[in-house]
Amino acid sequence: MTNISNSEFIFEALQKEFPGAHCELEFQTPFELLIATMLSAQCTDERVNQVTAVLFSEANTPEGIIALGLKELENKIHSLGLYHNKAKNILAASQILSDEYGGKVPEDIELLRRLPGVGRKTANVVVSNAFGIPALAVDTHVFRVAHRLGLAAGNTPEKVEQELMEAFPRERWSTLHHLLIFLGRRICAARKPNCAECPVAAVCKMFQEDIAEP
DNA sequence: CTCCCGATAT
DNA sequence: ATATCAGGAG
Numbered sequence: 001m002t003n004i005s006n007s008e009f010i011f012e013a014l015q016k017e018f019p020g021a022h023c024e025l026e027f028q029t030p031f032e033l034l035i036a037t038m039l040s041a042q043c044t045d046e047r048v049n050q051v052t053a054v055l056f057s058e059a060n061t062p063e064g065i066i067a068l069g070l071k072e073l074e075n076k077i078h079s080l081g082l083y084h085n086k087a088k089n090i091l092a093a094s095q096i097l098s099d100e101y102g103g104k105v106p107e108d109i110e111l112l113r114r115l116p117g118v119g120r121k122t123a124n125v126v127v128s129n130a131f132g133i134p135a136l137a138v139d140t141h142v143f144r145v146a147h148r149l150g151l152a153a154g155n156t157p158e159k160v161e162q163e164l165m166e167a168f169p170r171e172r173w174s175t176l177h178h179l180l181i182f183l184g185r186r187i188c189a190a191r192k193p194n195c196a197e198c199p200v201a202a203v204c205k206m207f208q209e210d211i212a213e214p
Numbered sequence: 215c216t217c218c219c220g221a222t223a224t
Numbered sequence: 225a226t227a228t229c230a231g232g233a234g
Contacts, residue, residue, distance in 0.1 A: 043230090047221070047222090048230085083216055117232065190227075
């Protein structure tokens with residue numbers, strides 16, 4: 001048994017178990033991914049995909065979103081929750097992209113984060129999945145799973161992102177992000193983690209603590 | 215820290 | 225009934 005680190009074991013095991021882990025938001029263009037990600041706050045990507053399937057068929061460019069207008073946009077995304085803020089931000093971001101970026105999504109995390117409603121996580125998702133730039137977005141799943149496994153201890157997504165970036169080589173950041181999300185959804189659920197079927201329970205901090213103290 | 219917020223699973 | 229869902233802004 002070679003003496004490899006827990007982080008390396010976790011990456012290898014998850015990649016072997018979940019080779020198909022990928023971005024589950026459906027998109028055809030960087031702009032579509034940006035909008036889908038902005039819509040994904042506090043709701044499942046499955047429901048985002050249902051809404052964007054209809055939305056993008058009518059408007060999938062900044063100019064198209066602007067043409068819809070606020071009320072129409074709110075109506076179309078209402079079922080996703082937080083719809084007022086989301087619609088306002090998407091409209092304002094579309095206006096900026098149209099006015100200042102020629103309608104194209106910038107391939108830069110800092111530029112993306114200047115858009116209203118776009119924070120660290122959304123910017124990371126866009127550059128990673130649309131432009132192939134290594135990034136490690138920390139969403140609710142990554143945050144929870146990283147803590148449970150013992151990969152990170154920071155109390156903010158930003159701290160966890162930093163810890164994970166230091167623990168894993170750059171070329172693994174994007175893949176690790178998808179692997180941890182996949183594990184979080186299918187196995188390491190927030191309410192009822194299915195440790196019996198977890199491929200990395202053997203090195204999981206939470207699992208070890210749970211079986212140590214019944 | 216609170217607020218935004220509907221849909222779904224538990 | 226309540227926690228949770230690919231968060232961000234004030």
